[in-house]
Amino acid sequence: MIINADLHVHSKYSMATSKNMNPETMAIESVKKGLNLVATGDAFHSKWLKELEDSLIEIDDTGIYKTNDNIAPNNTKFITTTELEDNHRIHHLLIIPSIEVAWQMRDEFTVKNMDSDGRPKIRMNGAEIMDIAREYDCIIGPAHIFTPWTGLYKEYDSIMECYDDKPDFVELGLSSDSDLADTIEELWDYTFLTNSDSHSPWPHRIGREFNKMELDELSYNGLRKSIKDNNIIENYGFDPRMGKYHETGCIQCHKIYNIHDAMARNMKCTCGGRIKKGVKGRIQELASYDTPQHPSNRPPYQYLLPLSELLSTVHDKGVTTKYVQTRYDNLLKQFGNEIEVLLNTPIESIEKVDPLLSKVINSYRNNGLNVNPGRGGQYGTVEYN
Structure with a gap:
C-alpha cells in the first residue's frame, strides 16, 4: 500500500494556529491536497483529545482514525501525534499508537501545565522524553532538526548528545533537503521525514511537505515498520531556499550574510538587528563532505510548491x-x-x-x-x- 502522509501538524490549541484546525476541516482540505494520512497534532492537550474522541472513529483497533464518512467522501485518515519542547527548547515529534495511549502518557512528563499550549513545554531533556516514548511504543525523532531556534542541531553537534540513543527518524524541516542533510555523515543511518508542521488546514499549508510511503497495512504498526525500515518512496518538500531560515540573515532588515562574515560581526547587522544563523550555515559547520553522499537506500527528494x-x-x-x-x-x-x-x-x-x-x-x-x-x-x- 502506497500513501501520501503528512505526519506533523498542529491543532487550534497551539499558539498562532488557525481556529479552523479542527478534524472535519482538516479531513476535507487534506482530500483536496491529495493526502491519505495526516497527523492529529497536539495529542497531549486535553481539550483537543476530547474533540478528537468526539469527532473521529478508530478503524478496527489499528490506531488509524477517520471522520464520519458524510464529512468527506474517501476522507483522509488520521494518526495520533504531538510535538514537545524540552528543557533546552528543542522540539521532538512523537507518533503515538492511539488516542487512548496519548491519554495514558500525559501524566508521565514533568510539566507545569500540559494544557498551556498544544505544543507543551516539558521540563525534561531529550533522553528522558525518549525513554517515556519508548515505554509506550511510540515513534520519536527530532522535529525540523536544523531550525535555528528550536532544532536539535542548534544545541548539539550530534544526535546522540541529545538522546543517548538512536531515534527512529529525522525530520528535515522546510529549509533543508536530502542533499544538504546527506553532507553530514551521522545522518546516513536515519530515515528522513518531510512534514508540513502546518498551523492551518488550507492546502497551501497542510501537506506543503509530505512523504510518499509504502506500508504493509494502514495501521500504526504498519506506519512504524515503514519508518523503521526506511520504506519511504519519495520525500516531497520546499526547495530549501524557500524556507525562512535557509540563509544566514538579519531578523530585522533580512540582509543575507556569509556565516563567517556574520560571526566576525558577532551576529550583529549593520542596521543594528540580530543576525540569525541559517540552516545552510549550520550544515556547513557540521558537514563531513562538501557534496552529498547519499546512502543506497535514500529515496529521491522532489521539490514541491503549493x-x-x-x-x-x-x-x-x-x-x-x-x-x-x-x-x-x-x-x-x-x-x-x-x-x-x-x-x-x-x-x-x-x-x-x-x-x-x-x-x-x-x-x-x-x-x-x-x-x-x-x-x-x-x-x-x-x-x-
Missing part, C-alpha cells in the same frame, strides 16, 4: 482571492487533487487550462526555479518573469 501560491505568483493575485481560488478549484475539478496537478498531470494538459502556471510547474519539476532565498524569518520567494 498550487495556490504558484497561481498567486504567476497571476500576481493574493492566495486567498476569488481569482486564485476559482482557478484552483477548476484545476482540481479537472485533474483530481493538488498533488496530482503538481506532480503527475502532463504539462501539456495544464497548459491548456493555464499557460502561465504550466511554465512555473515545469520549472520546479526540473529543479529550475529562480528563488530569492529565505533568511532571518522571511520565507523565500519565486522570481517569475
Whole structure:
C-alpha cells in the first residue's frame, strides 16, 4: 500500500494556529491536497483529545482514525501525534499508537501545565522524553532538526548528545533537503521525514511537505515498520531556499550574510538587528563532505510548491482571492487533487487550462526555479518573469 502522509501538524490549541484546525476541516482540505494520512497534532492537550474522541472513529483497533464518512467522501485518515519542547527548547515529534495511549502518557512528563499550549513545554531533556516514548511504543525523532531556534542541531553537534540513543527518524524541516542533510555523515543511518508542521488546514499549508510511503497495512504498526525500515518512496518538500531560515540573515532588515562574515560581526547587522544563523550555515559547520553522499537506500527528494501560491505568483493575485481560488478549484475539478496537478498531470494538459502556471510547474519539476532565498524569518520567494 502506497500513501501520501503528512505526519506533523498542529491543532487550534497551539499558539498562532488557525481556529479552523479542527478534524472535519482538516479531513476535507487534506482530500483536496491529495493526502491519505495526516497527523492529529497536539495529542497531549486535553481539550483537543476530547474533540478528537468526539469527532473521529478508530478503524478496527489499528490506531488509524477517520471522520464520519458524510464529512468527506474517501476522507483522509488520521494518526495520533504531538510535538514537545524540552528543557533546552528543542522540539521532538512523537507518533503515538492511539488516542487512548496519548491519554495514558500525559501524566508521565514533568510539566507545569500540559494544557498551556498544544505544543507543551516539558521540563525534561531529550533522553528522558525518549525513554517515556519508548515505554509506550511510540515513534520519536527530532522535529525540523536544523531550525535555528528550536532544532536539535542548534544545541548539539550530534544526535546522540541529545538522546543517548538512536531515534527512529529525522525530520528535515522546510529549509533543508536530502542533499544538504546527506553532507553530514551521522545522518546516513536515519530515515528522513518531510512534514508540513502546518498551523492551518488550507492546502497551501497542510501537506506543503509530505512523504510518499509504502506500508504493509494502514495501521500504526504498519506506519512504524515503514519508518523503521526506511520504506519511504519519495520525500516531497520546499526547495530549501524557500524556507525562512535557509540563509544566514538579519531578523530585522533580512540582509543575507556569509556565516563567517556574520560571526566576525558577532551576529550583529549593520542596521543594528540580530543576525540569525541559517540552516545552510549550520550544515556547513557540521558537514563531513562538501557534496552529498547519499546512502543506497535514500529515496529521491522532489521539490514541491503549493498550487495556490504558484497561481498567486504567476497571476500576481493574493492566495486567498476569488481569482486564485476559482482557478484552483477548476484545476482540481479537472485533474483530481493538488498533488496530482503538481506532480503527475502532463504539462501539456495544464497548459491548456493555464499557460502561465504550466511554465512555473515545469520549472520546479526540473529543479529550475529562480528563488530569492529565505533568511532571518522571511520565507523565500519565486522570481517569475
